[in-house]
Amino acid sequence: METQMLRAAIDQLKNKGYLQVCNVEVDPKFELGAVLKCFKNEVPIMFSKVKGNKMPVAGALFGNREIYYEMLGMKHEERIYRMMDAIANPKATKFLAKGAVMENIITRNIDIPKMFPIPTFHEEDSSSYITSGIVVVKDPETGKRHISVRRLQVNGGNEISILIASPLATKQFLQMEEQNKPLEVAILLGYDYSLLLASQVSSEVYGVDKYEVDSALRGEALELVKCHSVDLEVPAYGEIVLEGIMPPHRRKDEGPFGELMGYYGGVAPHPVVEIKTVMHRNDPIFQTAFPCREEHLSNGLIREIELYTAVKNLVDVKDVNVTVSGGCRFHAFVSIHKRQEGDGKSAILGALASSKDVKHVVVVDDDVDIFSPDDIEWAIATRMQASKDLVIVPGALGSGLEPSHSLSGITDKVGIDATKPIGELGKRFERAVIPGYEKIDISKYFQGENYR
Ligand SMILES: Cc1cc2nc3c(=O)[nH]c(=O)nc-3n(C[C@H](O)[C@H](O)[C@H](O)COP(=O)(O)O)c2cc1C
Structure with missing residues (x-):
């Protein structure tokens, strides 16, 4: 049985219910990309009718992190x-x-x-x-x-x-x-x-x-x-x-x-x-990727290895996220098991040095979900004081691929240490907990159509 490359992947996506099929004719000029973008390039789509050509087009196959892991048979x-x-x-x-x-x-x-x-x-x-x-x-x-x-x-x-x-x-x-x-x-x-x-x-x-x-x-x-x-x-x-x-x-x-x-x-x-x-x-499928969203996820997944290794050399790192909204290169969120004061700053140094492209990094404790922008914002709002937790490195070597700096490739880098203090002081930063919340089966409280 054929197990490698696009056709096998499309069969798998179909079987898992991830593939959306568009049977309405689309124009490859602007319209096809617009449809991909409507789903933030995260939903794999097969376009069966493309204006001017008999060949079907598959797009947005690689834009969703969780689908990516599943298709590789690995856990986050x-x-x-x-x-x-x-x-x-x-x-x-x-x-x-x-x-x-x-x-x-x-x-x-x-x-x-x-x-x-x-x-x-x-x-x-x-x-x-x-x-x-x-x-x-x-x-x-x-x-x-x-x-x-x-x-x-x-x-x-x-x-x-x-x-x-x-x-x-x-x-x-x-x-x-x-x-x-x-x-x-x-x-x-x-x-x-x-x-x-x-x-x-x-x-x-x-x-x-x-x-x-x-x-x-x-x-x-x-x-x-x-x-x-x-x-x-x-x-x-x-x-x-x-x-x-x-x-x-x-x-x-x-x-x-x-x-x-x-x-x-x-x-x-x-x-x-x-x-x-x-x-x-025979009957080939043309593969496309909306620029430059889905494509960079795979690039960012590899960058996470370099980020993780650089921070791991300095502190006890839990996980890293090179975010999609940051172009899978400019923004990094890092969670650490903080062992001593100074770990947050060390993690910032490691992350900013891990690649010239990392421009902004936020370091948080291990109780913060770095894949939730809400949780990151919560940590910045409640665990950061700008006078001591903000690190600015002016004029570092960066990526020339974003327009915010005047000298191409020379960029300021910023680190935010949003970790809480350790020891007694840290107790003020404990989250309020509802016992049993993690295990609650919410569907039990709503019957039939009432629950979505
Ligand atoms: C969909 C997609 C499009 C890309 N487009 C380009 C490109 O146009 N030019 C380029 O140099 N790199 C591009 N990249 C990044 C390179 O493929 C990537 O950096 C790769 O690792 C380069 O390998 P190398 O460092 O061994 O040369 C793209 C990546 C993806 C996933």
Whole structure:
């Protein structure tokens, strides 16, 4: 039985009752994205009728934390250790001579906008965008595989532009460009929860083969096949693979594009990919992701590992939350078992230093639910005094991907220590408790339709 990639994931989502199906025709220009956004990109939706193309589109598959854990078969409390374990103990992949993704191989007349129902999301976007493609390349020096998600601007015909922010991944292209040679690329659409998470592991921090991290995470070897026209491997059960090259010394304007935090990213010249071959399954499903909400959850889940480790080195940390509303990178909530005065400040230092992107952090005690904004606000309201609990670091290195600072990438960082004092003083901060509240079965008090 097929257990890997999008189709298997969609079957599972259906069986669990998480998949919403839209049978009304939607326009890929603005309308499809608007529907995804109405559900905050948290409800997986299959669009069966998309204007101008027969191919169905699946979106918002990866935007809900709890669904994400469930689809990976892990509990919230064990997520960080499970992911750390997969990174520390990657497992071998398996090669197949043939795979479902090879059912159709097209090498002529490739016209990307005609072949696929590619959405345009925001008013000022430069074009339609492939927002969820996993880009596969090989390091020209070491032969090591590299996978990551990059946004892809559709330029027309067989050409797309690619935005690569990561310095290590850009290096592969620049190395080939120095030798005046193209870099081979494969772009995969139609993957699953495990592969997306593995793709978000940073090569700079961990230097691992992300396909092997995926094998460890899914608990079975990831099944791969060779591409048709490039020397790269892709998952055997993917939906669509675009194979091509990034030619040296070619740049095209990319953007504007409505992206992180709901702002438009500017226009800049970026490398292009010329697509030479398209492989796809029979009756393929096109996969999309509304920018930039659902996609960053997987990225944030990996960031939580780094945050947790950095704080754990200093204090007894209970849990961490790199929040979705903070773009899964700018805001961190941390709960600690406070052992001594000063632990709150140490946790702030660890969290702010864990990544240049963490801009604001709130540290709370272990009786506060860091996944509840109400609880965080309650802790700030009642356990924080600005004159002693606010830490401001002016002019630190930060992310260039938000517009609030004048010098791109230089940002103030802020920590809020909303922990209560320990010892006698801490007793004033105990929460009022209703005995038995946690165990109450509320439906018992309301009969039939009265209860919802
Ligand atoms: C849906 C989605 C879209 C993304 N878009 C981009 C992008 O356009 N450019 C980019 O450099 N990174 C993008 N990222 C982030 C990278 O995929 C991510 O940082 C990855 O870990 C990079 O791997 P690397 O550090 O090994 O290069 C995106 C992530 C997701 C999940």
